[in-house]
Amino acid sequence: MGAAEKLTVAPRALPEGQGVWAQTAREDAAARLSAMGMPVRRDEYWKYTNPLSLTEEVAPAAEVFSSDEAPIFDDIDTLSIVFVDGVFDADASDDLVLEGLEISRLADAAQADIHWAKDLYGVLENNGQNPVHRPLAAANTAFATDGVLIRATAKVSKPVQVTYLHKSDTSDAILHHVVRVDDGAEMTLIENGPAAARFNQVLEVDVADRAAFHHVRAQGRDHARRAVTHIFTRLGTESTFKSFTLTANGVLTRNECIMELTGDDAIAHVAGAAVGDGDFHHDDTVFITHDAENCESRQVFKKVLRNGATGVFQGKILVKEGAQKTDGYQISQALLLDGDSQFLAKPELEIYADDVACSHGSTSGAIDEDALFYLRSRGVPEAQAQNLLVLAFLGEALEEIDNDDLAAELLGRLEAWFERRSS
Amino acid sequence: MLEIKNLHVQLEDEDKQILKGVDLTVEAGKVHAIMGPNGSGKSTLSYVLSGKDGYEVTDGEAALDGVDLLDLDAEERAAAGLFLAFQYPVEIPGVGNMTFLRTAVNAQRKARGEEEMSAGDFLKLVRAKAKSLKIDADMLKRPVNVGFSGGEKKRNEILQMAMLEPKMCILDETDSGLDVDAMKLVAEGVNALRSEGRSFLVITHYQRLLDHIKPDVVHIMANGRIIKTGGPELALEVENNGYADLLAEVA
Ligand SMILES: Nc1ncnc2c1ncn2[C@@H]1O[C@H](COP(=O)(O)OP(=O)(O)OP(=O)(O)O)[C@@H](O)[C@H]1O
Ligand SMILES: [Mg+2]
Numbered sequence: 001m002g003a004a005e006k007l008t009v010a011p012r013a014l015p016e017g018q019g020v021w022a023q024t025a026r027e028d029a030a031a032r033l034s035a036m037g038m039p040v041r042r043d044e045y046w047k048y049t050n051p052l053s054l055t056e057e058v059a060p061a062a063e064v065f066s067s068d069e070a071p072i073f074d075d076i077d078t079l080s081i082v083f084v085d086g087v088f089d090a091d092a093s094d095d096l097v098l099e100g101l102e103i104s105r106l107a108d109a110a111q112a113d114i115h116w117a118k119d120l121y122g123v124l125e126n127n128g129q130n131p132v133h134r135p136l137a138a139a140n141t142a143f144a145t146d147g148v149l150i151r152a153t154a155k156v157s158k159p160v161q162v163t164y165l166h167k168s169d170t171s172d173a174i175l176h177h178v179v180r181v182d183d184g185a186e187m188t189l190i191e192n193g194p195a196a197a198r199f200n201q202v203l204e205v206d207v208a209d210r211a212a213f214h215h216v217r218a219q220g221r222d223h224a225r226r227a228v229t230h231i232f233t234r235l236g237t238e239s240t241f242k243s244f245t246l247t248a249n250g251v252l253t254r255n256e257c258i259m260e261l262t263g264d265d266a267i268a269h270v271a272g273a274a275v276g277d278g279d280f281h282h283d284d285t286v287f288i289t290h291d292a293e294n295c296e297s298r299q300v301f302k303k304v305l306r307n308g309a310t311g312v313f314q315g316k317i318l319v320k321e322g323a324q325k326t327d328g329y330q331i332s333q334a335l336l337l338d339g340d341s342q343f344l345a346k347p348e349l350e351i352y353a354d355d356v357a358c359s360h361g362s363t364s365g366a367i368d369e370d371a372l373f374y375l376r377s378r379g380v381p382e383a384q385a386q387n388l389l390v391l392a393f394l395g396e397a398l399e400e401i402d403n404d405d406l407a408a409e410l411l412g413r414l415e416a417w418f419e420r421r422s423s
Numbered sequence: 424m425l426e427i428k429n430l431h432v433q434l435e436d437e438d439k440q441i442l443k444g445v446d447l448t449v450e451a452g453k454v455h456a457i458m459g460p461n462g463s464g465k466s467t468l469s470y471v472l473s474g475k476d477g478y479e480v481t482d483g484e485a486a487l488d489g490v491d492l493l494d495l496d497a498e499e500r501a502a503a504g505l506f507l508a509f510q511y512p513v514e515i516p517g518v519g520n521m522t523f524l525r526t527a528v529n530a531q532r533k534a535r536g537e538e539e540m541s542a543g544d545f546l547k548l549v550r551a552k553a554k555s556l557k558i559d560a561d562m563l564k565r566p567v568n569v570g571f572s573g574g575e576k577k578r579n580e581i582l583q584m585a586m587l588e589p590k591m592c593i594l595d596e597t598d599s600g601l602d603v604d605a606m607k608l609v610a611e612g613v614n615a616l617r618s619e620g621r622s623f624l625v626i627t628h629y630q631r632l633l634d635h636i637k638p639d640v641v642h643i644m645a646n647g648r649i650i651k652t653g654g655p656e657l658a659l660e661v662e663n664n665g666y667a668d669l670l671a672e673v674a
Contacts, residue, residue, distance in 0.1 A: 151463065369476070374513040374567075377473050378527035378583060379501035379534065392517025392566075 012143045014059055015110065022110035028123050029141035029355060036135045041418065045132055046305035047342040048312040049254055051284040052135060054228045055186035059198030062224035062251070069416070070193050071163070072218050073409055078161035079103075085196050086173025088146055092163075100154035101184065106147035106176060117149045117178045119284035123328055124204040128258035132287065137230040137256070140202040142258035144176035147202075147347035151180045152187040152211070159188035159214075164195030166222055171196035177203045181211035181239075188403065189213070191253075194220025194250070198381035199227040209236040216406045219250060223279070226252040231270075235291070237263030244401045246283055246410050247274040248417050254283040261288070261323075264276040271300040273410075275417055276309035283312035284332070290323040290353075299330040302397040304390050305341035306421075316348040319356050328358035335393050336366055390418055424590050424622040425449040425472075431485035432464075432471050440510070441467045441645035443482065444506045449591070452619040456633055456658060457626045459644035460666050465626045466510050468644075469595045473507040474500050477629030487591055501527075502534035506589035508580035510596045510626075515567040519566075524586055527562035531587060552585045557605075558614055563631060583614040592616070593624045610635030613667040643669055 014026050025054075039051040053060050065295070082092035088105060096103040102116075109115040122141040128134060150160060162177070182185055191332035195201070207213045218229060227250060233241050246252055259268045274282040288297045303311035313332035335345030343364040351358060367389055375385035391414060398414075401407040425448065432442035438540075449455045457465055461599075471478050472485055474497030485492045492500055515523065529539040553563055556578045568576050575577050577597050584592055594613070598606055613623065613636050625636060633655065641657040642649045645666065650673045651657065661669070 068526070265668055368515075370513045370514075372513045373475050373497060373507070374515065375523070376497035377475075377501055377507055377509075378523075378587065379498050379531035380526055381498045381530060381534075382496065384526070384530065385498075388522075389515070392515065395517040 005094070009304045012067070014142060014143065018110050019113045019115070021114055022121070025118070025122040026112070026142045027097050029125070029138045030237040032129065033135055033138040033142060035139065036133045038135050038139070040154065043097060045285070045314070048314070049252070049281065049350065051110065053198070053252060054198070054227055054254070058226075059170065059196075060226065060303045061169045062166070062197035062222055062226065063167050063169055064166055065194070065220070065222035067221065072160060072413060073272055074188055076159070076405055076409070077284055077361065078159045078160050080192060082165065083146070083173070083175065083195070085168045085171035086145060086175055086199070094171045094405045098154060098156060098158070098160070100156040101160070101187070102151040102153070103160070104149050106144060106149055108151050111241070114178065115149070116151060120175070120178045120180060120204050120206050123235055124206065125202055126259065127234070128230070128232045128287070132193070134230060134256060134258070136200060136228050137202050137232070138299065140174055140176050140200050140230070144174045144202070147176040147178070149178045149217065150189070151182065152185040152186070153182045154185050154323065156187040159190045161190040161192070164193035164199070166194040166225065168218060169197060174200045175355055176201070178205070179205045179213065181205070181207050181213050186212040187214070189336065190406070191217040192220070194225045195227065197225060199225070199229070201227070201229040203229070205229045205231065205233040205241065207233060207235045207241050208240040210238045212240040214243070214402060216401060216403065216410075217243070217245045218410065219245065219247045219253060221249045224251050226250070231257045233259045233268070235259065235261045235263060235266040235268055238265045239263060240267045242400065242402060243267045243271070244397070245272040246413065247272065248413065249276065249280060251279050252281045254285065256285045257287070259288045261290050261292050261297065264290065264293045264295065265335065266295045268295070269298040269400055271397045271398040273394045273414065274303045274311060275414065276303070276305050276311070278307040278309060278422060280305070280309040281312070282310070284313040284315070288317050288320045288328070290317070290326045292323060294325040295323070296327040297329070298400070299332070300400050301332040302394050302395045303334040303343060304337065304394065305343065306337035308340035310341070311343045313343075313345040313347070313362065314417045315346075315358070315360070316350065317358055319351040319353050321352040323353045324355045325409065326353060326356040326358065328356070330360035331396075332362045333393070334364040387415070387418040387422060391415065424451045425487055425624065427485045430468070430471070430485060431481045432467060433481055435477050435479050440646055442471070445647070445649055447642065447649055449622045449624055451622055453639045454617070454636060455640045455642060456638040457624065457642045457644050458628065458638050458658060463644045464647045465644055466595055466651050469507050469593045469626065472593065473497060473505060473644050478581060494628070498530070499534070501587070501589070502531045504590035506584050506587055506592045508584060508592070508594040508597045510599070512568050512576040512580055513655070514569045516569050517642065518567050520565055520567050521563045524583065527583070528586055549586060551583055555615070556582050556585070556608055558582055564579060574602060574605045577601055578609060581609050585612060585616060588616070590621050591624070592621065593626070594627065595626045597650070598627055598629060606632065607635060608659040630658050635660050645670055
């Protein structure tokens with residue numbers, strides 16, 4: 001199949017009225033995409049996940065899920081930004097003002113002639129196109145209709161929260177966010193919600209020297225929704241990047257995280273807990289490049305799968321020549337609650353430095369029957385005992401969240417998810 | 424209290440008979456000991472009584488205060504007052520010991536229609552009981568049995584027993600792996616629980632434990648049956664002469 005033929009699967013027009021910087025970035029991305037073509041099942045990188053429903057012209061419909069649960073993170077004081085099916089909701093959002101932050105919408109900034117995000121928008125995405133192509137991210141840079149551009153210049157007092165509501169069964173949203181955390185600054189970004197029937201999202205994060213970026217995300221519970229997300233991050237000297245994602249439900253989710261440690265003594269952690277029941281396919285794909293000395297990277301991914309759900313993990317640590325004293329850790333584990341569910345994992349290490357400590361492990365298994373019996377023999381009913389063990393299994397991933405309030409909130413959601421299934 | 428009649432048990436997966444007609448009655452308030460060669464079926468008996476999967480009862484019955492145990496799920500047997508201190512306590516990574524204890528105590532209370540214990544009351548109780556077993560705060564916080572030494576695991580079993588206050592306690596080789604001092608602690612823990620309404624079935628290989636926990640009755644199990652029942656002197660006989668004579672008697 002030729003590149004041009006492949007591209008016809010995304011016949012979108014570039015947004016109009018763009019400023020020079022945005023126009024250039026979008027045209028470059030469109031050219032990249034055109035050269036790469038959209039992903040197809042035959043691509044090695046898509047061996048375990050069929051990209052078809054992410055690339056076809058019309059998004060498959062996804063019924064809006066309604067629940068009487070309070071919205072997640074409701075009690076947490078944040079600067080709140082709301083998108084409904086990918087469209088900014090000014091009434092529901094706070095004013096985009098907070099000390100230590102410069103925030104603007106991509107839709108506005110892209111129309112300006114110049115914007116600080118010009119050095120990052122599509123730039124980190126482009127850097128992440130090697131050695132593996134990520135065409136859906138290039139498509140996002142080209143066609144994103146909106147997003148948030150955040151620059152942190154100091155330690156910010158409260159998190160920025162982006163909520164993605166899903167109200168139309170047929171929505172197809174493309175959002176692109178850019179975050180720049182300046183030298184010594186620190187901020188937390190929270191994301192939550194299903195966003196749309198189909199959601200393509202890119203988050204580019206530039207973490208400057210001594211800066212820290214925390215990210216906690218809860219992808220919405222809508223069963224039929226589809227999402228492909230990419231995080232591209234670049235870390236400077238002594239900087240910190242920590243990201244955690246909870247995924248419960250969703251017929252198809254592909255979360256890619258591409259991290260590049262470019263300054264010495266940086267720390268990059270990415271973690272996720274995914275729970276799926278039935279028609280659920282969840283793919284975590286991570287690529288970490290160590291290109292500086294004495295850096296630490298950590299990947300912790302846990303999945304609990306039942307009734308034929310599928311989990312995928314593709315994780316690679318690349319340690320470049322000269323990235324001495326690298327400490328790389330990767331673990332991906334699935335708990336299969338029945339024989340119909342499956343976990344497909346491809347952990348990889350590629351190391352060109354001689355003084356490094358990298359470890360990786362991947363397991364999938366059933367619930368520990370001895371532990372289950374031990375709990376039951378103490379009087380804990382089977383369903384409750386099973387939930388206790390499942391949450392214990394997910395615990396190692398949840399421990400990656402530094403903020404206790406956010407972690408408690410996520411744990412509560414997970415408990416509820418399992419309790420609903422065991423009653 | 425506990426009445427076992429003609430209990431026949433085989434493995435579910437294999438055509439292998441392990442218990443071949445066990446008869447055993449433990450009266451309320453009594454301590455019975457079971458001794459017997461390795462592989463004679465002592466642990467199997469304790470597992471079958473507490474409801475572990477993988478065994479098939481082909482004949483016989485077992486009742487606790489008249490309630491048919493074999494019909495109940497493991498958790499129901501626990502709520503009915505049965506407790507097994509495991510020969511090999513299970514490690515549960517990710518579940519804190521304290522959470523585990525509290526969940527168990529409250530689950531049993533709930534099953535019996537009692538009110539749950541408040542966090543404050545629970546904490547007070549567990550601290551007091553842990554202290555008497557020399558279980559420190561750190562062990563209470565750590566995941567259940569993970570990284571515990573052999574002796575610590577056994578003390579942790581007794582702590583669970585003390586918290587759950589069962590009426591029928593089965594101790595499967597609780598003495599193995601214990602140093603001399605720990606054995607005393609455990610025995611004191613058990614003796615503190617002795618009461619008119621509570622019975623014990625103590626599985627052990629050694630007279631040592633029985634010096635501290637004085638049994639009323641001693642049974643010898645061999646090849647899936649109780650082959651002899653007697654008083655405390657039977658344990659001494661085993662200690663001195665081994666099982667050869669006893670086995671020869673029944674052969
Ligand atoms: N799940 C099983 N699969 C296969 N064999 C089993 C199983 N459970 C028990 N057995 C066998 O049944 C017999 C009785 O085992 P059990 O553990 O009850 O003995 P025991 O009297 O407790 O021995 P010990 O004094 O060594 O603890 C042994 O031969 C053992 O190998
Ligand atoms: Mg045994």
